[in-house]
Amino acid sequence: MAATGAYFSPGVSSPIFRRALPLLGTLNSGRIQSMTSRFAISVDRVPSTFVEAEKGITSEVKREERSVVAETRKRLEENEEKKPRNGWKDYLEQAEELIVTDGGPPRWFSPLECRSRVDKSPLMLFLPGIDGMGLGLVSHHEKLGRIFDLWCLHIPVADRTPFIDLVKLVEKTVRSEYQRSPNRPIYLVGESLGGCLALAVAARNRDIDLVLILANPGTSFSRSQLELVTPLLEALPGSLSSALPNILSLTAGDPLRMVLDNVVKGLPLQNTARDLIEDFTTFSSSLPVLADILPKETLLWKLKMLKSASEYANSRLYAIKSQTLILCSGNDQLLPSQQEGERLHKLLPNCDLRKFDDSGHFLLLQEGSIDLVTILKGTSYYRRGKYHDYVSDFIPPTPYEAKQVIESNSLINAVTSAVMLSTLEDGTIVKGLAGIPSEGPVLFVGYHMLLGLELVPLVSRIFNERNILVRGIAHPMMFAKRKTGRLPEISSFDTFRIMGAVPVAPSNLFKLLSSKSHVLLYPGGMREALHRKGEEYKLFWPEQSEFVRMAARFGAKIVPFGAVGEDDLGQVVIDYDDLVKIPYFKSEIxxxxxxAMQLRAGASGEVANQQVHMPGILPKVPGRFYYYFGKPIETEGRKLELKDREKSQELYLEVQSEVERCIAYLKEKRESDPYRSILSRLLYQATHGFTSDIPTFEI
Structure with a gap:
């Protein structure tokens, strides 16, 4: 059975039609089941008036429709600069509307905020927790709606569909959509009970490309205190709503705990009940709505369903091969979610884990702390095809996301007070970044400081001052990690992926240059970033050209640059040569x-010597970072010329020489910078204002 979703927007006389959504179950007498003005309307048969309106739509209506879409996009762009929405407030407001028009079987709806998506967007199905409203992603609808075709499952309050029937209903939709678009993944986002539902569907459909996003999945039910709630509820006198007048009359202290003490006075479970109610304290004033969402009979039914769902999903974990991302809270008062996340991470073969230590059970409704789209970007979980493509599937960071990433690194930006110099087309050196080409493709090629310390100020300043996103070519260990190992947690590199970093590979460089990107490349790689004592500012490049012909193929401008200042922050006192003399550290290295994945396995010389280790560094009173971008080298029109190995090698050595010249220039000029020391910079800012630009040497 199929249904049509239609939008109603203020100021538009005709509905904006969408393609049909499959409807689970049947609707009474074929009547429209309105999901209120906020949501797409679900129907099982299109009324004749709708058909006539669609057939007779005029150019005027089309213009109005385009106007509505344009206005919607403008509103979304404006919202990008705002903090994430108040999830609980929106949830309760919209849940109240849904309850008024509730009835019928479980069904899908698509929020009105999700109508402006990109082409070939994958399908995302949201599977709710025990509330069943389908509004758990309300804080994320706008952003998700731009990159997904988002459907939310709504389970009416009075519905008593068993868990296995819900599995079959979701499975029917999944199989139908898979037949329609077999080359695109289907995302199942499940929280709590919905997490069990997603796992069950994945276990039964191993032939379908499913991506599971599980927020505090309910598979830990048997190890939680929720099992104790069922006898507690059965012992409560009357309905839950009978206690609401007393709850609402309390204005001091912790009203929810006080009321619960009164309700269960004398029962051994009262301390348990206190803990379980923690997550509800943020919306105590809206308890009437909550009582309507989960009346006593419904809550009892859902808790029993969660128990069976947990058992069903756990018994089939061995069959799940789907790509899975688990989001778990460290302060979940309802389920042991963090321990469960670690358990599932070990059991599921294709699984990643992200922990949110300060979040409670309702992870996706937490105000300001969780953004699902940002998480998908950081984990590289967004894809439109069989595999994630780091170029075609990349979603640029929003201004708000970029601001958050840059502010998270504000300390190093403040401490280093970077000086940026660039070169104009006529060879003039100027302060600032005016010499950097605005239009791509552009290939920045430079020196990799100790531990890659130059990356943050470089990317931050170019983004802030020129609105250019620099896509870094990075070591593969930032993108994949064994479940057992001693490399840094893969989550520590999420911000790099948000800002567009890609694994080093010729294919990725090819795609970036073909898409006219600004690309950052370090030929010296890890060998430079983990250099030995006395090797500051020494280049360790391969002997043969690696990037020149690729740049010439797309007419990319090559911008050689130097960066100095690492020796003003710290001094290497224990290096690789020292560590390998100690058996324990040698074994660790x-x-x-x-x-770590080995690069340039067939190369010779020092560039192939990329042992992973942490040098011992003695901190110094912080100095200053300096960057000098040389004159862009044109490769446009030189494709045939640079196919010749000798010619490409000559240009390669020219770029290398130019990087060394930039470094030498900066090392000399910084000696005359009166504000090289952090003490002199702090004194300057104390007298001129802490937001003032700090001067440097004369060019």
Whole structure:
């Protein structure tokens, strides 16, 4: 059975039609089941008036429709600069509307905020927790709606569909959509009970490309205190709503706990009940709505369903091969979610884990702390095809996301007070970044400081001052990690992926340049970033050209640059040569190096010597970072010329020489900078204002 979703927008006389959504179950007498003005309307048969309106739509209506879409996009762009919405407030407001028009079987709806999506967007199905409203992503609708075709499952309050029947209903939709678009993944986002539902569907449909996003999944039910709630509820006198007048009359202290003490006075479970109610304290004033969402009979039914769902999903974990991302809270008062996340991470073969230590059970409704789209970007979980493509599937960071990433690194930006110099087309050196080409493709090629310390100020300043996103070519260990190992947690690199970093590979460089991107490349790689004592500012490049012909193929401008200042922050006192003399550290280095993917395995010389280790660094009173971008080298029109190996090698050595010249220039000029020391910079800011630009040497 099929249904049509239609939108109603203020100021538009005709509905904006969408393609049909499959409807689970049947609706009474074929009547329209309105999901209120906020949501797409679900019907099982299109009324004749709708058909006539669609057939007779005029150009005027089309213009109005385009106007509505344009206005919607403008509103979304404006919202990008705002903080994430208040999830609980929106949830309760919209849940109240849904309850008024509730009735019928479980069904899908698509929020009005989700109508402006990109082409070939994958389907995302949201599977709710025990509330059944389908509004758990209300804070994320606008952003998700731009990159997904989002459907939310709504289970009416009075519905008593068993868990296995819900599995079959979701499965029917999944199989139908898979037949329609077999080359696109289907995302199942499940929270709590919905997490069990997603796992069950994945276990039964191993032939379908499913991506599971599980927020505090209910598979830990048997190890939680929720099992104790069923006898507690059965012992409560009357309905839950009978206690609401007393709850609402309390204005001091912790009213929810006080009322619960009164309700269960004398029962051994009262301390348990206190803990379980923690997550509800943020919306105590809206308890009447909550009582309508989960009346006593419904809550009892849902808790029993969660128990059976947990058992069903756990018994079939062995069959799940789907790509899975688990989001778990460290302060979940209802389920042991963090321990459960770690357990599932070990059991599921294709699974990643992200922890949110300060979040409670209702993870996706937490105000300001969780953004599902940002999480998908950081984990590289968004894809439109069989595999994630780091170029075609990349979604640029919104201004708000970029601001958050840059502010998270504000300390190093403040401490280093970077000086940026660039070169104009006529060879003039100027302060600032005016010499950087605005239009791509552009290939920045430079020196990799100790531990890659130059990356944050470089990317931040170019983004803030020129509105250019620099896509870094990075080591593969930032994108994949064994479940057992000693390399840093893969989550520590999420911000790099949000800002567009891609694994080093010729294919990725090809795609970036073909898409006219600004690309950052370090030929010296890890060998420069983990250099030995006395090797500051020494280049370790391959002997043969690696990037020149690729740049010439797309007419990319090559911008050589130097960066200095690492020796003003710290001094290497224990390096690789020292560590390998100690058996324990030698063994650790070998283990880390074997765990990390090896690059340039066929290369010779120092550039192939990329052992993974952490040098011992003695901190200094912080100095200053300096960057000098040389004159862009044109490769446009030189494709045939640079196919010749000798010619490409000559240009390669020219770029290398230019990087060394930039470094030498900065090392000399910084000696005359009166504000090289952080003490002199702090004194300047104290007298001129802490937001003032700090001067430097004369060019």
């Amino acid at each position: 070998e283990s880390l190096t074997n765990e």
